[in-house]
Amino acid sequence: MQQVWLGTGWKMNHTSREAEDYATALAMFVRGQSLVTRLFILPPFTALAVVAEILRDTQVMVGAQNMHWQSRGPFTGEISASMLAGCGAQLVELGHSERREHFGETDYSVNAKVHAALDANLVPLACVGEPGIEREFGVADEWVRRQVKIALHNVPSARLTRTIFAYEPVWAIGERGIPATPEQAAEMHRVIRNTLTELYGTGAAREIPILYGGSVNRDNAAGLLKQPNIDGLFVGRAAWQVDDFIQMIQLVENVTARRAYA
Numbered sequence: 001m002q003q004v005w006l007g008t009g010w011k012m013n014h015t016s017r018e019a020e021d022y023a024t025a026l027a028m029f030v031r032g033q034s035l036v037t038r039l040f041i042l043p044p045f046t047a048l049a050v051v052a053e054i055l056r057d058t059q060v061m062v063g064a065q066n067m068h069w070q071s072r073g074p075f076t077g078e079i080s081a082s083m084l085a086g087c088g089a090q091l092v093e094l095g096h097s098e099r100r101e102h103f104g105e106t107d108y109s110v111n112a113k114v115h116a117a118l119d120a121n122l123v124p125l126a127c128v129g130e131p132g133i134e135r136e137f138g139v140a141d142e143w144v145r146r147q148v149k150i151a152l153h154n155v156p157s158a159r160l161t162r163t164i165f166a167y168e169p170v171w172a173i174g175e176r177g178i179p180a181t182p183e184q185a186a187e188m189h190r191v192i193r194n195t196l197t198e199l200y201g202t203g204a205a206r207e208i209p210i211l212y213g214g215s216v217n218r219d220n221a222a223g224l225l226k227q228p229n230i231d232g233l234f235v236g237r238a239a240w241q242v243d244d245f246i247q248m249i250q251l252v253e254n255v256t257a258r259r260a261y262a
């Protein structure tokens with residue numbers, strides 16, 4: 001059985017001081033447990049080093065929310081993969097819909113960043129998901145298949161095992177988002193798995209975790225995790241406070257335990 005993943009991206013929230021308090025409480029919690037869930041948190045750049053240091057030697061991976069595809073150069077305000085790795089990052093989120101909407105991220109730049117992340121030994125967490133209008137017009141599958149295929153263009157299967165996908169339908173994200181039903185999410189996860197299978201074959205495709213994100217909370221998490229091809233959850237608002245994240249971890253641990261004995 002695939003391991004179950006649970007992670008949170010903080011977006012533009014938490015000062016270094018707040019991040020330090022969050023990470024300290026989380027480290028204290030995870031050090032006293034034997035957890036099976038694969039955990040990650042994605043603080044803003046400014047808190048990455050301090051959070052990575054506090055969570056060093058725990059099972060919580062720490063990552064960034066974006067990076068540039070070049071390793072260095074005249075790109076004012078940008079951060080490279082090796083800079084992230086130097087701060088203790090182990091993974092990097094790429095192609096979040098907010099970056100696509102507000103900062104000109106495209107499928108092609110996501111692909112360049114996937115390669116750069118892999119070169120720097122970072123795990124790329126590639127976000128895909130259709131806007132509501134594409135779903136209304138019945139082309140959500142094509143949209144997401146295209147995003148997956150371009151994200152992985154020229155990525156050989158040997159490097160694929162270090163890649164994670166997050167299916168985050170744009171219409172499900174944030175304050176005004178409507179969470180996908182477990183069935184809607186499962187249907188698109190199946191599409192993503194099939195796309196990966198077409199590209200790399202069944203064995204390799206099965207190894208890629210596909211997480212669901214978009215208004216996940218403690219009420220809908222269990223239903224989503226019960227679906228085939230949903231290998232974990234990527235949570236925003238509902239995990240920005242450490243106590244909420246810890247409760248979500250406990251919930252996922254319980255669901256996973258029940259799944260193991262089912």
Ligand code: PEP
Pocket residue numbers: 009096168172173174175177213214215216234235236237238
């Ligand atoms: C996100 O933006 O990646 C996300 C999952 O946010 P939320 O859970 O707040 O919808």
